[in-house]
Each structure stands twice: as structure tokens, then as C-alpha cells.
Amino acid sequence: MIKKIWILTLFPEFFEPLLKCGIAGSALRGERSDENFKFEVHCINIRDYSTTKYKSVDDSPFGGGPGMVMRADILRDALMKGVVEQGGYKSKEDLRVIYTSPRGIVWDNLVARNFGMNVLSDPQRDIVFICGRYEGIDERFLENYVDEFYSIGDFVLTGGELAVMVMLDSAVRFVPGILGNKLSSEADSFEDGMIEFPQYTKPREFEGTEVPQVLMDGHHKKIEEWQKSEKIRLTRKHRPDLLK
Ligand code: ADE
Helix, strand or coil: CEEEEEEEECCHHHHHHHHHCHHHHHHHCCCCCCCCCEEEEEEEEHHHHCCCCCCCCEECCCCCCCCCEECHHHHHHHHHHHHHHCCCCCCHHHEEEEEEEEEEEECCHHHHHHHHHHHCCCCCCEEEEECCCCCCECHHHHHHHCCEEEECCCCCCCCCHHHHHHHHHHHHHHCCCCCCCHHHHHHCCCCCCCCCCCCCCCCCEECCEECCHHHHCCCHHHHHHHHHHHHHHHHHHHCHHHHC
């Protein structure tokens, strides 16, 4: 099956490097999964659905205040014409519409894993990300068309594009069949509530520091014990909040 990810944005070019580079790029280009499951990413420029003379997509907020608000009618048309109609869906209910915003569920490794395993891998519904810009989006579009909200942290980005990229990059690793070496995602930071143990490679000596001897002895049980104690040491040093 082909799992389509639609991205509604004013800046489709933001996504070019993500789609071009690295593991996430090849996964999202559909080159990393098996025959039964492939991603296809489509960026839709919201501006193409503007009906105004100068192709604007926003206007000043009723009630006053700074900044501009993205119009509900233009976003609706981008979603319904650009995705539902163009994608050949029966209705909007065939899609999971996601808006990235500070009001959303806060993203962390657990949320990312659940998203990768159950949302990105869900054969039933394709995904639409709405990337907001300016001061926000008319609330009526969010109420009528958005199913889920996610925040990548308690800070404000100038737009949702980076949040969508963070979500895709960190969740795609959990889609079954995407990461060649499953053990590598299991050893990654946060998988057991701690950060990763330190890693070393050639050269054996760097600026006067040797690779820890235990890693050179080939004694697997001792190496495992060392890695475990190093995890605790580094977590206590860098992220003591995780040990509580
Ligand atoms: N858009 C603006 N700020 C954001 C945040 N913190 N997370 C997700 N989307 C956002």
C-alpha cells in the first residue's frame, strides 16, 4: 500500500532538504520500506487556493490586535480541493488532519513512537499536516476540519513547517521496516528513560585519550555492564531530571 502524507504549507520548499537527505528522506521518498508499504509525500501550496487578487491567504483579526490570521475559507479549499478531491478520497473522514501548534499534545519519544507505529503505519487513513504561519489560523477551520493537535515544545515557532519536520523525522524511525537495524533504535536515547551510552570508533587514541579498555577486550557481558553504568552516569550528569 501507499501511505500518503499531505502537507499544506505556504513554503513547500522547506520540505525539500528533509525529503532529499538521510534516512528520513529515503523513507519518505518511499525507498526504504518493503513492497507492501511505501510513503508518498505531497506538498500543497495553500496560496494556490487563494481567491483574492494578490493571492493573499490571511487578513487582520476581528477584535483587533497585531499580526494576521490565516483565512478559514482558503484553508478549507486547499484541504477539500487540493487533498480530498485531487487525492481521490471519498470524504475528509478518510484523512487524519493534524495541526502543529503550541496548544497540542507535547511531542516526546513516547508520542513519537506511538505516532510512528500507529499513525504513520495506519493503512486506513492518510495524513494531512496543516502548517500555520502568521499569528494563527481562524478558529472555525480548526474546529471544523482538524482532528489532532501536536506541539513540539513550549515555545513559539514562526510557522508549523519545522514542527512537522521534527515530527516526521523522529517518528519515521518507528515505522516497522524502516530502520534497517532495529536494535539501533532500541539502544537510542530515551528508549529506557535514559540517554544513550557513549560510543567510540577509530582512531584508538585521540588527543591523548584512549578508547575505554573494556570495549577493546571483547568480553560481551562486561561491555554490557559498562554501557549500562555509563548510561546512568551520563544521564545523572546531563539529564538528572530523567532519573526522578
Ligand atoms: N507552531 C508554532 N509553534 C509551534 C510549536 N511549539 N509546536 C508545534 N507547532 C508550532
